[in-house]
Amino acid sequence: MPKDESLVAGTANAFSMSDWARERAVTALINRAARLADEQRYLEWMDLFAEDGEYSAITHENLTYKGLRLFRDVGKAALHERVAFLMGLVQTPRGKTVHLVSNIEVEPGEDPDTAKATSNFIITRTGELEDTRLHAAGRYLDRFERQGEQWLFKERLVVVDSNLLPPAFTELL
Amino acid sequence: MGDVWRDNSLGLDGSRVIDRRIYVDPAIYAAEQEQIFARTWQWVAHESELPEFGDYVTATIAGRPIVVSRGEEGRISAFFNTCTHRGALIAPHARGNSAGSFVCLYHAWCFDTEGKLTSAPIPAAYGDNLRKPCYDIPQVRCEIFAGAIFVCLDPAVEPLERFLGQSAPYIETFLGRHQALGRVRWVMEGNWKLWHENFRDNYHPMFTHAVIGANYQGVKIEGVNLDLSQGHSLLAFPSQGNPDQIKSSVRRLTGRPMAADVTVRARPTAGATLNHNIMAVFPNLDFQNSGDGVLQNVLQVVRPLSIDRSVVELVAFGEVGEPPAVRQARLDRCLDGQTAAGKISGDDNEAARRCFAGFGAVREVRWSNMDRGQEQGVQGGKNDEYSLRAFYSAYKEYMAGALAAGG
Ligand code: FES
Ligand SMILES: [Fe+2]
Numbered sequence: 001m002p003k004d005e006s007l008v009a010g011t012a013n014a015f016s017m018s019d020w021a022r023e024r025a026v027t028a029l030i031n032r033a034a035r036l037a038d039e040q041r042y043l044e045w046m047d048l049f050a051e052d053g054e055y056s057a058i059t060h061e062n063l064t065y066k067g068l069r070l071f072r073d074v075g076k077a078a079l080h081e082r083v084a085f086l087m088g089l090v091q092t093p094r095g096k097t098v099h100l101v102s103n104i105e106v107e108p109g110e111d112p113d114t115a116k117a118t119s120n121f122i123i124t125r126t127g128e129l130e131d132t133r134l135h136a137a138g139r140y141l142d143r144f145e146r147q148g149e150q151w152l153f154k155e156r157l158v159v160v161d162s163n164l165l166p167p168a169f170t171e172l173l
Numbered sequence: 174m175g176d177v178w179r180d181n182s183l184g185l186d187g188s189r190v191i192d193r194r195i196y197v198d199p200a201i202y203a204a205e206q207e208q209i210f211a212r213t214w215q216w217v218a219h220e221s222e223l224p225e226f227g228d229y230v231t232a233t234i235a236g237r238p239i240v241v242s243r244g245e246e247g248r249i250s251a252f253f254n255t256c257t258h259r260g261a262l263i264a265p266h267a268r269g270n271s272a273g274s275f276v277c278l279y280h281a282w283c284f285d286t287e288g289k290l291t292s293a294p295i296p297a298a299y300g301d302n303l304r305k306p307c308y309d310i311p312q313v314r315c316e317i318f319a320g321a322i323f324v325c326l327d328p329a330v331e332p333l334e335r336f337l338g339q340s341a342p343y344i345e346t347f348l349g350r351h352q353a354l355g356r357v358r359w360v361m362e363g364n365w366k367l368w369h370e371n372f373r374d375n376y377h378p379m380f381t382h383a384v385i386g387a388n389y390q391g392v393k394i395e396g397v398n399l400d401l402s403q404g405h406s407l408l409a410f411p412s413q414g415n416p417d418q419i420k421s422s423v424r425r426l427t428g429r430p431m432a433a434d435v436t437v438r439a440r441p442t443a444g445a446t447l448n449h450n451i452m453a454v455f456p457n458l459d460f461q462n463s464g465d466g467v468l469q470n471v472l473q474v475v476r477p478l479s480i481d482r483s484v485v486e487l488v489a490f491g492e493v494g495e496p497p498a499v500r501q502a503r504l505d506r507c508l509d510g511q512t513a514a515g516k517i518s519g520d521d522n523e524a525a526r527r528c529f530a531g532f533g534a535v536r537e538v539r540w541s542n543m544d545r546g547q548e549q550g551v552q553g554g555k556n557d558e559y560s561l562r563a564f565y566s567a568y569k570e571y572m573a574g575a576l577a578a579g580g
Contacts, residue, residue: 043427043428043429056505057514065355066355067355067504068354068355068357068507069505069508070357070514071508071514071516072505072509077431080427080429081423081431082516084423084427087426087427088383089383089423089426089516090382090383090516090519090520091383091520091524092520163267164358164360164484165358165360165512166359166513167360167523167526168513168519168522168523169512
């Protein structure tokens with residue numbers, strides 16, 4: 001049965017320069033994904049993923065039950081299709097979002113070209129003629145890989161805390 | 174007499190129009206609670222969601238809190254979720270386990286898995302007055318079909334299987350030998366009937382859902398729209414479509430060519446078996462089942478929170494013993510188009526919201542049209558509205574006396 005576990009052990013207490021560089025790069029990537037989502041620059045957001053990268057979401061309730069995801073886009077074609085939906089294949093209006101990402105903890109992966117991170121997010125959304133509302137809160141469970149000098153998302157699992165989703169929930173998380 | 178909606182400004186038979194007051198009139202909403210929700214069999218859970226002794230699920234139906242609980246010898250029973258002492262909920266969670274005894278948090282009265290009072294602390298203070306049977310929690314009618322647990326607040330209701338009528342064999346196919354994989358629920362900003370109507374409406378998909386519109390480009394749409402009587406209905410259609418059109422709309426919208434195959438719905442027509450089924454069970458239960466690509470087998474139940482706000486709850490199912498790869502594909506992707514996060518249902522939610530907002534003009538624009546399909550009988554093409562008329566003919570029967578005529 002799936003459990004609600006962060007990807008990081010959180011036990012490291014000494015950092016080398018390479019740890020620091022990796023943490024800087026990965027944190028910048030996480031922040032960039034948040035900004036590009038808020039700016040509705042969906043293609044650039046998608047380019048932060050590796051060719052076989054995946055983006056998926058699950059409610060906390062289902063993460064701790066049988067693992068039923070809201071969606072799971074595996075690979076660039078699936079991400080591209082999602083971007084097309086955001087750019088006009090759905091009629092659900094896009095709102096103005098703010099992604100706030102915090103509590104980022106980064107750790108090395110199995111080899112020097114990989115990393116993983118756990119972070120918390122809050123997303124607000126402002127619809128037409130609406131006040132600003134809390135859209136989602138939860139955490140990102142991310143895995144990264146380095147290709148040359150560039151770090152990319154290998155896998156982003158978005159764990160959504162809400163047990164009752166808001167009516168328009170098609171924004172990027 | 175005749176149809177309560179016969180005097181309408183559209184000049185149509187009363188069975189082919191909807192009086193929009195049913196979405197916005199508080200008296201009608203109150204009548205629906207007692208005449209529909211309190212008198213029809215209501216889906217609450219699947220047996221696989223309560224596998225162990227002591228497992229329970231809770232629901233609220235027509236305002237009444239209800240608990241469905243598994244007890245001795247695997248027996249499932251339903252009773253009101255209220256302590257007979259002073260009222261507290263005895264089962265506090267949506268899904269939980271009582272370990273065989275519901276202990277009220279307030280004064281620790283204890284009830285067994287069937288709601289019978291088993292003990293009250295310090296009973297001497299009651300003298301002889303604590304006559305136990307009247308402190309047992311009243312039972313709620315509860316019957317199971319194909320693993321689906323239904324309850325009904327009306328003790329005199331007809332047996333479940335008779336109520337399900339022609340929908341029963343489909344439910345057997347969808348849920349028999351299946352297990353629940355999880356639930357997702359979301360808010361719909363509108364009257365509950367709008368969601369249920371949406372399930373019976375197969376006129377909208379190619380317009381509301383641009384991806385389905387693209388998929389159907391140049392395709393002669395096949396399928397049937399069927400009144401199953403007693404308010405139930407079925408839409409059945411083959412896998413049809415044109416993936417190249419979806420690819421070209423992805424390219425048009427994003428300015429980049431699509432690298433590989435699209436993941437949604439589209440498959441060329443092959444043999445045209447009716448392997449997509451959308452079945453609506455009166456008054457608020459829907460099933461969606463499709464047998465190609467990623468297998469999809471979900472049900473949805475819509476319940477009103479108020480006249481203008483509803484909750485849709487979806488339950489996904491997998492077949493017992495299916496290969497791990499099939500199960501994983503379901504867990505990963507069977508909701509891709511579903512829920513408020515879905516590529517398809519998100520739009521349905523938006524359509525319902527806009528309809529409900531439009532009903533603000535109900536005094537001036539009172540009648541909605543549901544006239545599609547002119548053939549006599551119970552069956553028409555995929556885009557027809559036999560299914561919708563099936564709902565409203567049953568609705569009017571249950572609501573007898575509560576719907577004002579003419580005007
Ligand atoms: S309210 Fe339940 S024991 Fe008093
Ligand atoms: Fe739809």
